Amino acid sequence: LYMGFGDGAFAAGQSVSHVYTTPGIYTVTIYANDPNACESLDTATVVVDFTHVVQAELSEYEYFGCPPLTINFSNIGYGGITFFWDFGDGNTSTEQNPTHVYPNPGTYYGFEIVTDPTACKPSDTALFTVTVYDFPPTVAFSFNPTTVVGYSTPIHFTNESQGASYYFWDFGDGDTSTEVNPIHTYTLTGDYLVCLTAYNDGSCPAKDCKLIHVELIPIVDVPNAFSPNGDGANDVLYVKGQDVKSLSFKVFNRWGELVFETNDINKGWNGIYKGMPQEMEVYVWELNAIFSDGKAATRSGNVTLLR
Numbered sequence: 492l493y494m495g496f497g498d499g500a501f502a503a504g505q506s507v508s509h510v511y512t513t514p515g516i517y518t519v520t521i522y523a524n525d526p527n528a529c530e531s532l533d534t535a536t537v538v539v540d541f542t543h544v545v546q547a548e549l550s551e552y553e554y555f556g557c558p559p560l561t562i563n564f565s566n567i568g569y570g571g572i573t574f575f576w577d578f579g580d581g582n583t584s585t586e587q588n589p590t591h592v593y594p595n596p597g598t599y600y601g602f603e604i605v606t607d608p609t610a611c612k613p614s615d616t617a618l619f620t621v622t623v624y625d626f627p628p629t630v631a632f633s634f635n636p637t638t639v640v641g642y643s644t645p646i647h648f649t650n651e652s653q654g655a656s657y658y659f660w661d662f663g664d665g666d667t668s669t670e671v672n673p674i675h676t677y678t679l680t681g682d683y684l685v686c687l688t689a690y691n692d693g694s695c696p697a698k699d700c701k702l703i704h705v706e707l708i709p710i711v712d713v714p715n716a717f718s719p720n721g722d723g724a725n726d727v728l729y730v731k732g733q734d735v736k737s738l739s740f741k742v743f744n745r746w747g748e749l750v751f752e753t754n755d756i757n758k759g760w761n762g763i764y765k766g767m768p769q770e771m772e773v774y775v776w777e778l779n780a781i782f783s784d785g786k787a788a789t790r791s792g793n794v795t796l797l798r
Contacts, residue, residue, distance in 0.1 A: 493522040497539070514544050514569045545570040547605040547617035554621045557695035560593040562621065564603070571605035579621060593623045624693025628654035631699055632687045639705045643733045645676045646703065648685075655689035655697075663703070677705040678756075680734050680783045707734040709782035712790065718797040719762030728794060729759035730778060738780040742794070745772060762796055771798050 495501050496509045497517030511517065517539045524532050548568035554560070565588050566574065576584040578591050579599030593599060599621040606614040631651040636644060650658060650671050660668040662675050663683035677683060686700040711732030719726045728751075730740050735756050742751040742760055750769065751760035762769050778790040 493524070495520045495522075511539070514546065543570070543607075543610050545605050545607045545610045545612055545615045547571075547603050547615040549603065549617050549619055552617070552619045554619065556623065557693060558594055558596055558623050558626055560621070560623045561590065562593070563590050564588060564619075566603060566605070568605055568615070568617070570607055570610060572607045573605075575604045575606075577601050577603075593621055596623045596625045598622050624695050625654075625691050627695040627697035628652055628689045628691050630655065630687055630689040630697040632701070634685070634701070634703065638703070639677060639707070641706075641708055643676055643678060643707055645674050648673050648675065648687075650687065652687070652689040652697075654691060656692050657690050659688045659690075661686045661688075677703075678707075678733055679705070679736060680707045681705055707783075709734045709784065709786065709788070711735050711738070711778065711780045711782075711788055713740075713776055713778060713792060713794060715793065716795040716797055717760075717762070719768070720798050727759035727761050730756050730780075732756065732780065734782050734784075735780050736783045738778065741777045743775045743777075744769070745774075750774070768798075769796060771796055 492505055493501065493503050494507055496519055498511065498513070498515075500509060502509065519537045519539055521535045522532065523534070546569040548566070550565040550567050554562050564576065574585060574587045576586070576589055578584070578593075579601035580593060582591065584591065601619050601621065603617045603619070604614055629652060632648055633651060634646050634648045636646065639646065648660065652658070658669060658671060660670070660673055662668070662685055664677060664679070664681075666675065668675070683703045683705060684700050685703055686698055688696050688698045690696050711730065713730055714728065717725050717728040728742070730738060738754060738756055740753050741749055744750050744764075750764040753759070773793050773795050776792055776794055780788045780790075782788070
């Protein structure tokens, strides 16, 4: 004898047993085979109704988060007429898919009970755990100077947060930092919203923001010499200035060849052209700049390469 249980499982033998774990209606087929009989193969079927059962099953069994932690519990089990939830913090519910808020840090052990008095097994239970991390830290900071007017000045930020493990600074101009007490310099006129986000060990954040006013005098120029000899002093030719929103800077040799070009004030020429150190001589540069107020400046001049 050979049996197919209707759920993809098979077994051979005169007497066999099988356990169904998923509710449903299954057709069991029995195959009888005797090569010596007039009719060597015969089959018989029987239907097993495994639908009137109760199974308590959750979409998740472990939950983590920062206070207040809101959890939408989801019962994905089978069957059930009544439902009972114990959230582990003294609160309960009889909804099928309840929502519960855990306002305080701690670890909570809860359970769900699904019942149907007429089922083969009248009730089933599923356990779950909720971990609520510590409260977010207290975040605060100060800075000096509080306003920048005239010339670009480094701003020193002092972190006054408590209960934090790590930090993220957003200076409002595209730059960020993870230092505890960073120093930042603004290069363009504007009002910048600086935000400090502090996190505790459970990555629960707290945020504080302050506005900084920066008003710079538009200035731009190019040095008349540089010495790319690797001594760490004046090795790179940079455009010098402040409040420069955009620029075009080009350097030419005495034959009129373009040896360097940039649109970034933070990128300079190191005296290399086509992979070769260039000769000690005078080079010509051209500069076009636009300041944050929309005004333009055009400059040209000479720079001496020294070694």
